[in-house]
Amino acid sequence: MQSSALQILVIEDNPGDYLLVNEYLEEAFPNAAVFHGDTLQKGIGFLEKEKIDIILLDLSLPDGMGISSFHSINSSFPRVPVIILTGLGDTEIALEILKVGAQDFIVKDDSNAAVLAKSINYGIERSKILERLKKSEEQYKFLFNNNPLPICAYDIELDKILMVNEAAIEHYGYSEKEFLNMTMAELQPYHTIKGSPSPVSSEKKGSQNLILDVKHQKKNGDIIDIEIRTHEILMEGRRAYLAVIHDVTETNRAKEQLRESEQMFRTISENFPNGAVAILNKDFTTLYTAGKEFHIKDRGASHFENTDYTSHFHSPVKEKVRMHLQKVFEGENAVFEASYEDLSYMISAVPLYEPWGSINKILIASQNITEQKRNETEKEMLIEELTQNNSDLRQFSYITSHNLRAPLSNLLGIIKLLDTSLITDPMTILLLKNFEECTLQLNETVNDLLNVLIIKNNVNAKKEPLDISKIFERVLHSVQTAVEKKQATISTDFDDASEVLFNRTYLESILLNLVTNAVKYSSPDRALEIKVKTKKTTDGVILYFADNGLGIDLQRYKDRIFGLYQRFHDHADSKGLGLYIVNSQIRVMGGEIDVESEVDKGTTFIITFKN
Amino acid sequence: MINKVLCIDDDQITLVLCEMVIKKAGFANEVFTAKNGKEGLAWFSAYFSKNNKSEKQDPPQLILLDLNMPVMNGWDFLEDYLMKYSDRLPDTKVVIISSTVNPEDFSRANRYEIVIDFINKPLTTEGLEELMQHEQLAPYF
Numbered sequence A: 001m002q003s004s005a006l007q008i009l010v011i012e013d014n015p016g017d018y019l020l021v022n023e024y025l026e027e028a029f030p031n032a033a034v035f036h037g038d039t040l041q042k043g044i045g046f047l048e049k050e051k052i053d054i055i056l057l058d059l060s061l062p063d064g065m066g067i068s069s070f071h072s073i074n075s076s077f078p079r080v081p082v083i084i085l086t087g088l089g090d091t092e093i094a095l096e097i098l099k100v101g102a103q104d105f106i107v108k109d110d111s112n113a114a115v116l117a118k119s120i121n122y123g124i125e126r127s128k129i130l131e132r133l134k135k136s137e138e139q140y141k142f143l144f145n146n147n148p149l150p151i152c153a154y155d156i157e158l159d160k161i162l163m164v165n166e167a168a169i170e171h172y173g174y175s176e177k178e179f180l181n182m183t184m185a186e187l188q189p190y191h192t193i194k195g196s197p198s199p200v201s202s203e204k205k206g207s208q209n210l211i212l213d214v215k216h217q218k219k220n221g222d223i224i225d226i227e228i229r230t231h232e233i234l235m236e237g238r239r240a241y242l243a244v245i246h247d248v249t250e251t252n253r254a255k256e257q258l259r260e261s262e263q264m265f266r267t268i269s270e271n272f273p274n275g276a277v278a279i280l281n282k283d284f285t286t287l288y289t290a291g292k293e294f295h296i297k298d299r300g301a302s303h304f305e306n307t308d309y310t311s312h313f314h315s316p317v318k319e320k321v322r323m324h325l326q327k328v329f330e331g332e333n334a335v336f337e338a339s340y341e342d343l344s345y346m347i348s349a350v351p352l353y354e355p356w357g358s359i360n361k362i363l364i365a366s367q368n369i370t371e372q373k374r375n376e377t378e379k380e381m382l383i384e385e386l387t388q389n390n391s392d393l394r395q396f397s398y399i400t401s402h403n404l405r406a407p408l409s410n411l412l413g414i415i416k417l418l419d420t421s422l423i424t425d426p427m428t429i430l431l432l433k434n435f436e437e438c439t440l441q442l443n444e445t446v447n448d449l450l451n452v453l454i455i456k457n458n459v460n461a462k463k464e465p466l467d468i469s470k471i472f473e474r475v476l477h478s479v480q481t482a483v484e485k486k487q488a489t490i491s492t493d494f495d496d497a498s499e500v501l502f503n504r505t506y507l508e509s510i511l512l513n514l515v516t517n518a519v520k521y522s523s524p525d526r527a528l529e530i531k532v533k534t535k536k537t538t539d540g541v542i543l544y545f546a547d548n549g550l551g552i553d554l555q556r557y558k559d560r561i562f563g564l565y566q567r568f569h570d571h572a573d574s575k576g577l578g579l580y581i582v583n584s585q586i587r588v589m590g591g592e593i594d595v596e597s598e599v600d601k602g603t604t605f606i607i608t609f610k611n
Numbered sequence B: 001m002i003n004k005v006l007c008i009d010d011d012q013i014t015l016v017l018c019e020m021v022i023k024k025a026g027f028a029n030e031v032f033t034a035k036n037g038k039e040g041l042a043w044f045s046a047y048f049s050k051n052n053k054s055e056k057q058d059p060p061q062l063i064l065l066d067l068n069m070p071v072m073n074g075w076d077f078l079e080d081y082l083m084k085y086s087d088r089l090p091d092t093k094v095v096i097i098s099s100t101v102n103p104e105d106f107s108r109a110n111r112y113e114i115v116i117d118f119i120n121k122p123l124t125t126e127g128l129e130e131l132m133q134h135e136q137l138a139p140y141f
Helices: A015-028 A040-049 A066-078 A086-097 A112-145 A166-172 A176-180 A249-270 A317-329 A370-417 A427-458 A468-478 A480-485 A504-520 A579-586 B014-027 B037-053 B074-083 B103-110 B126-131
Strands: A007-011 A034-039 A055-060 A084-087 A106-107 A151-155 A161-164 A211-216 A221-236 A238-247 A275-281 A286-291 A332-341 A343-353 A359-368 A464-467 A491-492 A500-503 A530-538 A540-547 A592-597 A603-608 B002-006 B027-034 B060-064 B093-098 B115-120
Touching: A007 A015, A015 A112, A015 A176, A034 A040, A034 A166, A040 A066, A040 A211, A040 A427, A040 A480, A055 A112, A066 B074, A084 A112, A084 A332, A086 A106, A086 A286, A086 A464, A106 A112, A112 A603, A151 A221, A161 A176, A166 A238, A166 A491, A176 B126, A221 A249, A221 B093, A238 A343, A249 A540, A317 A332, A343 A370, A343 A504, A370 A427, A370 A504, A370 B014, A464 A468, A464 A504, A468 A480, A480 A504, A500 A504, A500 A603, A504 A540, A504 A579, A504 A603, A579 A592, A592 B014, A592 B037, A603 B074, B002 B014, B002 B037, B014 B027, B027 B037, B060 B074, B074 B093, B103 B115
Parallel strands: A007 A034, A007 A055, A055 A084, A084 A106, A491 A530, B002 B027, B002 B060, B060 B093, B093 B115
Antiparallel strands: A151 A161, A151 A238, A211 A221, A221 A238, A275 A286, A275 A359, A332 A343, A343 A359, A464 A500, A530 A540, A540 A603, A592 A603
16 A cells, blocks of 8 residues: 555666666556656755655765765655665765664665665655654653653662753752752752661662652752652663652641541540540441540440440430430430439430431430539438428427417416506515516517517518608607607718618618617717718619717627627617618618728618619 | 407417406407317307207307417318308408417418408407407497
């Protein structure tokens, strides 16, 4: 097939020689087109116009001699194979031309059609092979130079870089020239340190492919993690490595981050205090579990992993746990208590949603709450006991009070009805008088005590808005005589707050107690002054009640001033109940009382009414 | 003046004093007494059986009722009385006279319409004089 399309150019100035050659050609390639140029110029003219497959070139032409003729053709048409036609005496030159690229030479006087045909066929084939080789080399170069991965070739013995591609130049920042003056070892940071292992020296000689993890330093100083894959090649007869360089800095960083976060996760789960965490799949198999304490003593995570989580509880707790966890797989969060032998656990479970929304796993956190449970139970028992005791005591106090008051009221009734006018014996009259006094005293004491008792138990005493000014007025009126006897000046200022939310009886009792105290413990050296004022606050009213009386030594009595049966002055009327009752009445209404006092200067009570 | 008063109290001295004070204050003409709730109920039972048989008699206009009593206390008496007799005696009221300090007793007393007052012992002439001013008793005086 090929012979039909064959186009042969013969450049030959000797017509006799041409005739001969043409004869041979017609014989060997009957379908070939033969072009004849008798000068080099004419020959080149054909080459430019026609698609010539092979050139037969005579060495002695009028416009070209010997090797220069070949060059002038080959430089312009390197792909067209050339066969030299030569006379007997020129074989030496012909041999030389073979070295620089001619396919063959034929001695004209010593040839025939068969020799010519063979030479032409070989020449064409050889040139095709050469062409392919060239192409593949070019492709190879293209792959090398345009590879997105940095690639270099280096000499194994000298550790010299022989070739680098564009990507390597771009990635490292070194120019090609700089690269070619470097060794592979020099690319590593700290390469100046003696004995630092070079990737070359650490290789096993003779192995074809190697993967190395090393650090390289760019020209700008950045240190990068790289993975080098090498492949042994021959370059110009020397053993060399072709090294493909992967920059794995980012990958390594990501790996490190992953490792750290995994470590963190492990730290958290393994140190989960007082309990454990677990991940279960749908059939309650424990896929992962960790923690400081598992609910079965002396058992570690491995005891639970890959087993049914619920199997580590005894019935009926087991069924309860199952029921709760089943609900978590249905999308609910669950918090419940489960016990194992004498331990109690609080188990919290949440569903773990897959990206597509279904629940295949759940997360469990269990905490040992045995101690808390025990405390709670103890507390509950204590509260119950205290409540019962309190209720018993209250009942007891009611009964006692009643039983005390019943005969006392009879005594009072008798005294009321007793008519001493009929008695003449003065001794009996005196005794009866004392009897009456004792009874009244006893009655008063009992009543005071009962007041205390009733206030303490009457948390629900009715609150109503009260006009302080009016109530104070009424209280003053009830002790008018005593106040007048002391010639007291009383000033009030209720402008800022005139109303408080309080129990009427208690407020009357409080103010009465404070006024009578002020009167009782006034100084003999000066006229009594009482100043009462109110102040509005964000959540209530503050009442200041100040006198200029004897005062109380607060350093000594501060803690006891509102206590029961605390008396700070030697006064006949003093029973040590007044301030106790005041304090109780204020506290039971949610208020507060405080006191400021200086001996022989006066006392100020500060009462806070909460709204 | 009230015609008849029934005092129910377990304390004999209290009953004596009550009667004396009532007489002294001119509060009532007649004072009947019962020693506990059960006796109080028996008194009414006897009153109605007598009334059915023979001569008509006035019922007491007021019951002075103690709370703390053996056998049957004041509250139990009141419940039974309300169930059995109060309908037939619409004009008879109750005043509680007690030494109790239990706040529950005070609030419970408030819940009965028939209980018009609560007096803390002892019953005195002053106490009775005040009671006479009570709007439900005032018409008798």
